[in-house]
Amino acid sequence: xxxxxxxxxxxLLIRNALDLTHNFKPQSKSNPLCLPQKSPAKLSTxxxxxxxxxxxxxxxxxxxxxxxxxxxxxxxxxxxxxTACERYNSAWVMFKxxxxxxxxxxxxxxxxxxxxxxxxxxxxxxxxxxxxxxLKCGFVGGSIxxxxxxxxxxxTCCVSMEYACLVFGQIPVKNQVxxxxxxxxxxxxxxxxxxxEVFRQMYLEEAEQNPYSFxxxxxxxxxxxxHTYGKQIHVLVIKLGFDxxxxxxxxxxxxxSKCNCFHEAHxxxxxxxxxxxxxxxxxxxxxxxxxxxxxxxxxxxxESQGCxxxxxxxxxIIAACTNLSALTCGQQVHCRIFKTGLEQNLPLANSLIxxxxxxxxxxxxxxxxxxxxxRDRVSWTSMMTAFGSHGxxxxxxxxxxxxxxSGINPDMIVFIAVLTACSHAGLVDQxxxxxxxxxxxxxxxxxxxxxxxxxxxxGRDGRIKEAYDMIRxxxxxxxxxxxxxxxxxxxxxxxxxxxxxxxVLDLKPKRSGIYVTLxxxxxxEGKWDDRAKMRDVVNSLGExxxxxxxxxxxxxxxxxxxxxxxxxxxxxxxxxxxxxxGRHMVQQIDVTREGT
DNA sequence: TGCTCGACCA
Numbered sequence: 001x002x003x004x005x006x007x008x009x010x011x012l013l014i015r016n017a018l019d020l021t022h023n024f025k026p027q028s029k030s031n032p033l034c035l036p037q038k039s040p041a042k043l044s045t046x047x048x049x050x051x052x053x054x055x056x057x058x059x060x061x062x063x064x065x066x067x068x069x070x071x072x073x074x075x076x077x078x079x080x081x082x083t084a085c086e087r088y089n090s091a092w093v094m095f096k097x098x099x100x101x102x103x104x105x106x107x108x109x110x111x112x113x114x115x116x117x118x119x120x121x122x123x124x125x126x127x128x129x130x131x132x133x134x135l136k137c138g139f140v141g142g143s144i145x146x147x148x149x150x151x152x153x154x155x156t157c158c159v160s161m162e163y164a165c166l167v168f169g170q171i172p173v174k175n176q177v178x179x180x181x182x183x184x185x186x187x188x189x190x191x192x193x194x195x196x197e198v199f200r201q202m203y204l205e206e207a208e209q210n211p212y213s214f215x216x217x218x219x220x221x222x223x224x225x226x227h228t229y230g231k232q233i234h235v236l237v238i239k240l241g242f243d244x245x246x247x248x249x250x251x252x253x254x255x256x257s258k259c260n261c262f263h264e265a266h267x268x269x270x271x272x273x274x275x276x277x278x279x280x281x282x283x284x285x286x287x288x289x290x291x292x293x294x295x296x297x298x299x300x301x302x303e304s305q306g307c308x309x310x311x312x313x314x315x316x317i318i319a320a321c322t323n324l325s326a327l328t329c330g331q332q333v334h335c336r337i338f339k340t341g342l343e344q345n346l347p348l349a350n351s352l353i354x355x356x357x358x359x360x361x362x363x364x365x366x367x368x369x370x371x372x373x374x375r376d377r378v379s380w381t382s383m384m385t386a387f388g389s390h391g392x393x394x395x396x397x398x399x400x401x402x403x404x405x406s407g408i409n410p411d412m413i414v415f416i417a418v419l420t421a422c423s424h425a426g427l428v429d430q431x432x433x434x435x436x437x438x439x440x441x442x443x444x445x446x447x448x449x450x451x452x453x454x455x456x457x458x459g460r461d462g463r464i465k466e467a468y469d470m471i472r473x474x475x476x477x478x479x480x481x482x483x484x485x486x487x488x489x490x491x492x493x494x495x496x497x498x499x500x501x502x503x504v505l506d507l508k509p510k511r512s513g514i515y516v517t518l519x520x521x522x523x524x525e526g527k528w529d530d531r532a533k534m535r536d537v538v539n540s541l542g543e544x545x546x547x548x549x550x551x552x553x554x555x556x557x558x559x560x561x562x563x564x565x566x567x568x569x570x571x572x573x574x575x576x577x578x579x580x581x582g583r584h585m586v587q588q589i590d591v592t593r594e595g596t
Numbered sequence: 597t598g599c600t601c602g603a604c605c606a
Contacts, residue, residue, distance in 0.1 A: 047598095049599075073599045074598080075599085076600075079599085079600095107599080108600065109600040110599075111600080112601055115600090144601080146600080147601085148602070149600075151601085152601070177601050180603070184603070211603070212602050217603095245604095250604040250605065252604090253605090281605045284605090285605060285606065286605095310606095
């Protein structure tokens, strides 16, 4: 290979090394490059590591295969290299091959590397066998690295934290990593309180504090929604001088956003001197639900300050557009996604389908879906839901067939999507056959929500008796969502408040909507005393009824208003168009009737 | 100078 060709194909790190050696003038024939005397195995291991650091996995493997004298260090470099590149299975196979060759014993480095691979594979059984071997070799309790890696593996792979806690308890001298790993284990399985208890213990035992344990402890505060704990830890962060650490500040920012403390979040954001993309993404995501407009403004600000948006940014921005139901704004964001080359990012494409459907353009949803190179179950479900919510029942049903033909089996969510679509389009028998298919062919046990869909399906068609029989035949006690669907059906078809109402009341539902429905039904029958009782319950629940809000987008401006309120818009033309639409619908109904 | 463990946003 010519030197130039070699130069072009070799990563920077190795190129620099080669350039360095090239410029050396040999001083003696036995050590021509003036390099320290080193065995070929050591040089090869160095090179393997360099290859992995530069993502050249194949080259690393080739070099390893060509090594005549592979020792435990070379094997370990391969295992940790594969793990660093997220090729966990390859790392595991390496470890097994190493054990099979059997001439060299794994050391502490090997065990901590292979345990990390087990963690990556989420395989507690592989990790367990490593644990056994490590015990046999005397590394458990003998190397803090192995102990910590074991702890992390059990915390990540097991259903409970039991084994992780056992390992933690047996570590002779715990270090910062041990504590942080345990806190992380609890936090990542949504047990923030346990995580905070460990954090407190760490503090009481005067373990040396470090930014890692703080960022995860603050995430635990966000998880339990406690800005009180969060603030206390924030104070400690300032006291210890960790407020210059960006990940710590990012987690504080996230904590305040998730606890709806936007004033504090704002202050925190301004105090981060070297904001990274995570700082921006956290802040943008924090506002996506509560103030989507603010979210969009922050996005523009982020770009103007030279921070590039990535898939996480767009994920939040799409959520903001969805919450605004602002179609043109969503389309512009979609354009930006194209320009960034992220249009085939699966989660993004899936949320675009949802965004377009909720912004009123099922055509755009369909186009995004059609242009996807890969589709997962979420893609299909999103498209079915999009069709269903726009009344395209047959299209949703057709999609179900296509999905199955493409090799994806439906799950409960898919069935709920297709049942809802059938319900909205009046495809009752079609829907019922899907319900049968779900249990008979796919062996999925229907949930309360699934039954609620089917009751809704029957109810909308006026098949009240069948709906009631189905409720009676359910294998568990129906919850309020099922009864709500049934009551809705009774109300829609002018059925009297039957025994069903008493059954509903026995459940003591917490959703005020059910009592409102019942109150209205009693009113329709002239049972004013019962109606008054229902209204009392609604008031006692103290749930403030949120007014139904509408959005209108005119010239890039979104106007939001409730009934009787103009929302800052000249309301007269709106009423005029509404009136015209109403007259048009009446005409259409008349035409249809004349035709039949 | 041959190989090892822990954090923040979606």
